[in-house]
Amino acid sequence: TLPYAEPYKIKMTEAIRTSTREEREAWIREARYNLFKLRSDQVTIDLLTDSGTGSMSDRQWAAMMTGDESYAGASSYFRLKTTVAELFGMPWFLPTHQGRAAENVIFSALLKEGDIVPGNSHFDTTKGHIEFRRCHAVDCTIDAAADTQLELPFKGEMDLAKLEKVLAENPREKIPCVVLTVTNNTAGGQPVSMRNIRETAELCRRYGVPLLMDSARFAENAYFIKTREEGYASKTIKEIVREMYDWADIMTISAKKDGVVNMGGFVAMRSEELYKKAMSFSIMFEGYVTYGGMSGRDMDALAVGLDENTEFGQLDTRIRQVRLLGDLLDQYGVPYQRPAGGHAIFVDAKKVLPNLPKEQFIAQTLAVELYLEAGIRGVEIGSILADRDPETHENRYPALELLRLAIPRRVYTDNHIRVIAAACRNIFERRAEITTGYRITFEAPILRHFTVELDKI
Numbered sequence: 312t313l314p315y316a317e318p319y320k321i322k323m324t325e326a327i328r329t330s331t332r333e334e335r336e337a338w339i340r341e342a343r344y345n346l347f348k349l350r351s352d353q354v355t356i357d358l359l360t361d362s363g364t365g366s367m368s369d370r371q372w373a374a375m376m377t378g379d380e381s382y383a384g385a386s387s388y389f390r391l392k393t394t395v396a397e398l399f400g401m402p403w404f405l406p407t408h409q410g411r412a413a414e415n416v417i418f419s420a421l422l423k424e425g426d427i428v429p430g431n432s433h434f435d436t437t438k439g440h441i442e443f444r445r446c447h448a449v450d451c452t453i454d455a456a457a458d459t460q461l462e463l464p465f466k467g468e469m470d471l472a473k474l475e476k477v478l479a480e481n482p483r484e485k486i487p488c489v490v491l492t493v494t495n496n497t498a499g500g501q502p503v504s505m506r507n508i509r510e511t512a513e514l515c516r517r518y519g520v521p522l523l524m525d526s527a528r529f530a531e532n533a534y535f536i537k538t539r540e541e542g543y544a545s546k547t548i549k550e551i552v553r554e555m556y557d558w559a560d561i562m563t564i565s566a567k568k569d570g571v572v573n574m575g576g577f578v579a580m581r582s583e584e585l586y587k588k589a590m591s592f593s594i595m596f597e598g599y600v601t602y603g604g605m606s607g608r609d610m611d612a613l614a615v616g617l618d619e620n621t622e623f624g625q626l627d628t629r630i631r632q633v634r635l636l637g638d639l640l641d642q643y644g645v646p647y648q649r650p651a652g653g654h655a656i657f658v659d660a661k662k663v664l665p666n667l668p669k670e671q672f673i674a675q676t677l678a679v680e681l682y683l684e685a686g687i688r689g690v691e692i693g694s695i696l697a698d699r700d701p702e703t704h705e706n707r708y709p710a711l712e713l714l715r716l717a718i719p720r721r722v723y724t725d726n727h728i729r730v731i732a733a734a735c736r737n738i739f740e741r742r743a744e745i746t747t748g749y750r751i752t753f754e755a756p757i758l759r760h761f762t763v764e765l766d767k768i
């Protein structure tokens with residue numbers, strides 16, 4: 312047999328800037344040790360996120376030329392509406408400029424002060440939108456997700472006992488929806504099985520609570536169902552996606568991930584009544600209901616992106632590349648959230664730097680080290696991201712301190728992956744020399760990680 316190769320070739324390239332360690336030391340100091348504050352040309356390999364950073368296909372670029380920029384009733388809107396209805400089976404949808412905007416629109420229609428929203432590790436913008444409305448996000452992720460060395464095929468799942476407890480102990484009117492995030496980004500890009508989706512949905516139905524799927528990486532989740540769950544090997548990704556969404560009442564999506572567009576998102580639902588309620592918030596926050604936050608051309612590129620990225624070959628290539636990074640880190644002994652996730656590798660910073668106190672921001676310290684080592688920009692998924700408790704204002708220290716290395720879609724080659732792994736190895740080998748971390752000198756009251764300023768201790 313022949314070796315594996317990607318199911319596409321590359322038509323356009325973009326130059327990468329390299330830098331010296333001295334340059335990087337000055338730049339990161341100027342950026343107050345916050346990698347979000349770096350200029351992208353100060354970064355050699357950018358693993359900050361896989362969101363909006365993918366390469367579009369020639370078919371997507373071609374679709375942009377057919378974009379209809381009419382204010383109302385654009386044909387681009389109807390093409391995207393048809394794709395959403397076919398792929399997810401959701402008849403009502405509102406385009407938004409990205410995922411958090413979809414959350415804003417639907418939570419404005421659904422949530423009221425004091426409500427409780429259970430879920431499997433709400434993403435930070437989701438939690439932000441819940442807490443901003445003085446509601447509570449209750450995490451019902453399985454405990455196993457917090458043990459980075461445990462190999463589980465579906466490590467992002469909802470703990471049904473925890474969820475049932477929340478549903479049973481609170482009045483129905485205090486729980487406007489349950490959020491199931493596929494894949495579970497915060498737990499390491501870990502998938503949720505079809506069985507867990509079904510059982511979560513059945514529990515929700517029993518309590519009369521709608522199930523909302525946070526769908527940023529829905530296609531990667533479907534790939535894991537196909538390759539890991541019994542009974543799905545011969546189903547297509549599109550069939551699996553449809554079955555996943557047959558269990559959901561509402562979906563929000565950041566289309567910047569598995570839609571492979573640079574900007575965009577939407578909220579979709581089964582209920583016309585809810586759609587009518589959400590419409591006003593779309594018009595107020597995003598735009599008229601047939602474009603919301605998106606240009607016509609972007610809706611066309613998204614319709615093609617959703618269709619292409621629900622083909623097995625695309626997902627297989629991508630997840631193989633993420634796995635390659637995991638395999639190389641295994642060779643070098645660098646600990647990460649196992650098994651390798653769909654969109655990223657999450658290095659276990661507590662295991663790399665076991666002697667650094669949590670008050671000095673362990674994962675952030677590792678993120679800065681990786682930038683200094685090779686100009687690679689990852690992102691902290693730890694106590695800076697976790698924000699302060701909205702009531703006590705104390706720092707929240709999550710069980711895991713992770714350095715996320717998110718791989719953009721169709722952007723870097725396997726050679727880049729080898730550089731990333733080697734840089735991690737170099738830090739791992741000199742980890743004993745890293746004895747101090749950082750303290751915060753400025754922070755915003757919510758979603759602080761984007762703008763936080765730090766100083767070396």
Ligand code: F0G
Nearest residue numbers: 360362409410411434436496525527565
């Ligand atoms: N839900 C999940 C699971 C996400 O991962 C994200 C974004 C959002 C919602 C919000 O979408 O950014 O389009 O407003 N995640 C990005 C990331 C930012 O880097 O993981 P958005």
